[in-house]
Amino acid sequence: MIILDKVSKIYPHSTHPVQALKDISLTIKAGSFTLLMGPSGCGKSTLLNLLGGLDMPSSGEILFDEKSTKYFNDRDWTALRRSEIGMIFQFFNLLPMLTAQENVALPLLLRGDPADQIQKKAVAVLEMVGLGHRLDHLPGALSGGEMQRVAIARADAISPKLLLADEPTGNLDSKTGQDILGLLASRTKASGLTLLMATHSQQAIEHADQVITMKDSEIEEIQEIS
């Protein structure tokens, strides 16, 4: 369970500081699929970045399973990203000089898993996203949809509790986007992880349990879908 308590984010600027988030309080249930929607610039990415520890809130508090992250340092966040938080981005963010399998194996290598398990795991996860036949391909040789699948496999490899996805379909055509959405939804159901996804896509709503709509740095509406 993730709780945000009056979280604000202000980007400092000498003359025009930007308030990207304003007193955001919300709860995300474990195992749920939550959508983050709203017009461009409303603060979705900012929120996801705070949850991934890529940026720090200006005030307020974020709790993971009742654990406060208020006094987390860089090392604590790193530990969290190694075992509990996976991230997916609009621009896939694969490392171009690593093969698909290596990209997926990388987070496991970084956290120092036993060597013999890593490759097995990487292959298994890639097969699960339907890329068993593209193991040795470099990202440059993959299509956008395939790259996003590799990115999902990479996030999935560490068996995270929380998956943060920032417009994962934003750079794909709608057909491929549908496929990716389906894949994400089925992964969520299958492994019981919590998925928080920022998107402009209306198609995503059918897969979601909860839709949070933001406007001007604030939450406008929280909509439960049964």
Place this chain on the structure above:
Amino acid sequence: MRQFILLKFISLRHLVREKRTWLTLIGVALGISVFVSIRIANQSVLNAYHQSVDAFTGKSTVEIVGRSGALDENILKTLRNEAAITTIAPIVQTVLPMSTPTTSQGEMLLFMGVDLFQERDFRNFNVVGEDDKPLDMSGAFEVLLNPDSALLTEQFASRYGLKVGDNFSVRMEGKPLEFKVAALLTGDIAQTRDGNIAIIDIASAQWRFQKLGQLDRIDLITDEEISVESIISRIEKSLGGDVLVRRPQQRNRQIEKMLFAFQMNLTALSAISLFVGLFLIYNTLLVSVAHRRKEIGLLRALGVDRAQIFGLFTIEGMVIGTVGGFFGVVIGSVLARWVVQVLSKTVTSLYVAIPPTPFSLPLSLFMEGLAIGVLVSTFSSLYPAWQAAQLRPREALEGIFGSEVSRINHQKLLCLSLGSGLLSFIFSQMPMAWGFSWNGYVASGLLLMAFSLIVPTTILLFSKAVRLLSSQSSPSWRLAQGHLEQAIRRNGPTISAFMGALAMMISVVIMIESFRTTVVLWIDQTIQSDILGFPASYMVSDSDETLPRDMLDQIEKMDEVKAVDGYRSRMILFRDESVELVGRDLAIHAEHSKYLFRTGKSVEVIHKAIAQREVLISEVLANRFQIKEGDTVQVPTPQGNVPFEIGGVFYDYGTEGGKLVIDRAQLIQYWDDSHIDVIAIYLGENEDPTSVRSKLLVKWGSSSGLAFTTQGPFKDEIMAIFDQTFLITYALEWIAIVVALLGIANTLFVSILERKREIGILRSIGGSQAQVVRVILVEAFYMGVIGNIIGLICAFFLSLLLIYVINKASFGWTLQFHFPPMIILHSFLLAIGTALLAGYLPARKAAQTDLKEAIAYE
């Protein structure tokens, strides 16, 4: 105008904002500073040298010197009958050490014995008597008539606290020789040799320096109406072949030639840093082009044309070059102060006495430094600018992420490398010209080029090998390797520059080590005497002080002594060039010591030389005059030319221009010269050199200015001089390494800018700061290893060029190639240490990358 707007809005902001611009600037400034400082130092030394020469030469148009050494004063009579000669100024000169204060090694004082009445036509000086009253010539003449009287320069006198009427003494043959300060000298001549000049009457000089009836030189002023050449040939005809008649300028030509070669070598060495600096600008701009591809695409899309893009980058390069050049000149002039000191010391000990050189920075050199900066930077920015201009707007806008990999044509590079290597070999086989091994340097440049060209391919192979070898469990190694391979285009020039600097450094070390090993070997084999005795001033290059003549007999009579060898060296004109002639007791040398002959056993060759009255020559001399064993050469003696057969050619690393060696008996027979410069003392079995040395010291006393050293310290002394000679070389090399280090740091910094995103990704999937640091450091490590592997191989060939082509041509010495195995370890430590050092700051910066920004945008 539009170009100006581009510059103002784009270039200036990039240049000022980006930290690596500063790194590049420092590198370029350092590179130029080295070059400039050597130029300044060379120039200052040359100026000092010319100044002293000019003041000496004065207004004379022709000079006469004896081929065998001294001149017979009787030829003055013949000269007086020559109508075309307006004035004749005979000169007797000698250099002796001051003996006050007695304890320390006194300064060297040049005595010029002159005919004062003739002198005023030649040299510019004034004489000041007591109470600072100027004396006219006859007044000066009066005061000099006394054989004890000498004129000292004001500077020198005040340095020693001497006033008119005071006495001072110099040392000759172990005894003080006293003079009285008759008056003081001012004017041009007083500036030469830093004022260490004394003028005395020529007759007193002949008498007091035991040169009765002899002259060292005759200066002439000739009739302006008649051509100097025809007068020279007339005088030559009337005086016969024993004298050399020449223009005074010719006297210094030989020294100038050697100085020129020496300075060219230094300049070439200093050009290394310049070369590395050039690489640095090239690299910076190339990276800048890659980094700003999008911006270029955008500008093109907005209507900026190719030529403007080209101009943009060229001008950016020029700005770096100009600013770098400016600081280079400033740093260079600071550096030069030190270089001038070391250089004038080295030149004094190797070639010719020059006064402690005042440092000056003429405007021309300042401008030259700037010009070099601009030229170098323009030149090195041409290719990157061209590349930028070639970018198509659409391609450029698509960005570079991951698209750099495949476009290197390895086959073409390897062919070019091979061609360059081949050319290098061809050049190495060509003859040198202008007294300097131009072909050796061209060959070295080509060799470096050949090895630079294989760098990209090596990176690829290395990267493939690492990929196979590195276990799957180590992400840093794999990531660093992946990046290394991906960015070959950027890493290539950096590694090349680093490799080049290392190769030059290592090859020079190999050369010096070979040189050193050869010299040590030579000393060990040829310096066998237990004790050496010589005037303390002997170690100063131009002293004429000799040992007391009775010393040889007295030492020989000592119980502990088995044998003594009296060694005398003097200058003669061999084939119109000044060379060293040595007379020594060859029989004793054969029995107790040896020469390292090119062919034949030392004992046999020397004994044959004694029996058949042959001459032995050093290798340098043989190379210089293209003569060899068995040839007969004419050696000028006071009794005319005497034919000598060359009995052997021996290796010798002690004299710059080479030497001729004959038996002492012949030196006495032909030259009537029984002086001794050095005495080599061989002790009986079981004698202790140290106690015998103490005994000798007691016997002759410290006031005699004599030095006795045992074998060990003497060898050390020689090696100390040797090391001093290479001091600048080492310093230059280190600076080149520093410049290369900046290059690596620069590349890594850029690498981080470009990899912000990658680092962000790494961090977002659980990479820690330490892991990011490690990836960057591993990449730096790879760069160091690759640079060093190629650098070592390149250095091996480069050192062959240095030893067998450049050194051989410049100095005529054959060195034994000696590859110190430890250098492999040392160079690896150096290369990797350097690379890691250069990588550390960028790595730290990388770890602190702003994550959200890094992954946010394409």
